[in-house]
Amino acid sequence: MSINWFKYSSPQTFFPVAGRLALVFGALALLACAAGLYLGFFVAPTDAQQGESYRIIFIHVPAAWMSMFLYFVMAFWAGLGLAFNTRLSGMMASAIAPTGALFTFIALWTGSLWGRPAWGTWWVWDARLTSELVLLFLYFGFMALQAAIDDPRRADKAGAVLALVGVVDLPIIYFSVQWWNTLHQGASVSLTKAPTMAATMLAGMLVMIFGFWFYSIAAVMLRARCIMLERERGSEWAGQHARGAA
């Protein structure tokens, strides 16, 4: 059986698929988050050192994980679009960026609120938080560049180059910040070392990661549909959809 890899690479064929994926993963996200929060608040015990404040990790770690993961996925689609010159790949990359930036901000916000009771300050120059901050700037740069370019194809390709440079630089940034942090004897406790995870804490966190992941897929699919409608608004299928839609 020969697989037609490019069957869904046109907006027209992918549009309904994206809609179905959004529904399915949206529902899964609700379930996973409900389960994860139940585990996090009603099963996981109080932490010996941090009391109840550690319960922020059920959002902080999944958000941080998604922020990094989404950047790599964004760079992947951007690179694919650059290599194969497929419109949809570029649209996917553009669709991912705002959700990625959102999770980066959530990671920073919750990290700050977690750090306050733990170390007494609203901001800690912890290696991970600082890297997250730089990641936020990378996302903003990508979105700003695409917003500044009128021609969608040029915006896709320019954003792709930027995303690829960013993804290569991201490990370098992370390691240099980590090294800088240890050199300056900053926060001596890494946010991820505390607390020693009870199994139920870990379970709640993992389930929340899945919840955020499913949510990301749903949100990205919805945004991709918007982008497809915007860019392909002259096409026949978009017209049909608009006339049929509520």
Place this chain on the structure above:
Amino acid sequence: MIAALRCVIFRDLRLAARRSSDVLTVALFFVIVVSLFPLGIGPDPKLLRTVAPGVLWVAALLASMLALSRVFAADHADGTLEQMMLGATPLGLVVAAKVLAHWLVTGLPLVLISPVLALQFDLPRELFGVLVLSLALGTPVLSLIGAIGAALTLGLRGAGALLSLLVLPLYVPVLIVGAGAMEAAASGLGGNAQLLLLAAMLIIAAAFAPWVAAAALRISVE
């Protein structure tokens, strides 16, 4: 081909010489920014000595970013850039030549002025060598990475500010290692590790950035 590249470099240098205000603006910006910091944080010599590496490096970073949009803009405006893209010499090499000329005009002055400014911060004499060397290795990296940003934002409205937003996150490792070299030297550990890292960054940037910038140029100049 070497002749073509030499031609590009000398042309850029000659153009820069004719508009020497560009060179002076960058150097003056560097001087002013460095001078602003003591005004902001107080004249305590001990404090100034501690912050000197970071301040000098951040100021050099900002100053070199100031002139970045000009690497390709002038040639793009009068059509020379398209000629270069159509020419026989590989665009990556042309970009490398242009970035070299750009660094000679905007980066090298910063490297040369830095010891004088370090005096304002009462930096110990022994650290001058590390300062100059770290900037000499680091500012070309900044120019190379910045060229990618300049190529991506070519011709866009608000290109200057957008360029800063794009390029500053990518500068973070260079800043950390560059300023770190001086701090390591100050603390007695010696800045050799960081300087070697900077040299490695320079080699990698010189190897890859021109070609990424060339690809970005082709995207921007349809």
Place this chain on the structure above:
Amino acid sequence: MNWGSLDNFLAMGGYGLYVWGSYAVTLVLIAAELILLGRRRRNAVGRIR
């Protein structure tokens, strides 16, 4: 994890502000994202018509 009472649950051992501040902001931002997406879709469809 038995909280005992709703008050205990909301207080979060004294850290209520931080914990609920985190969850509230997250919820608001995600809701905002979805609302903005809905609006973007309506605009896109409206422009086609």
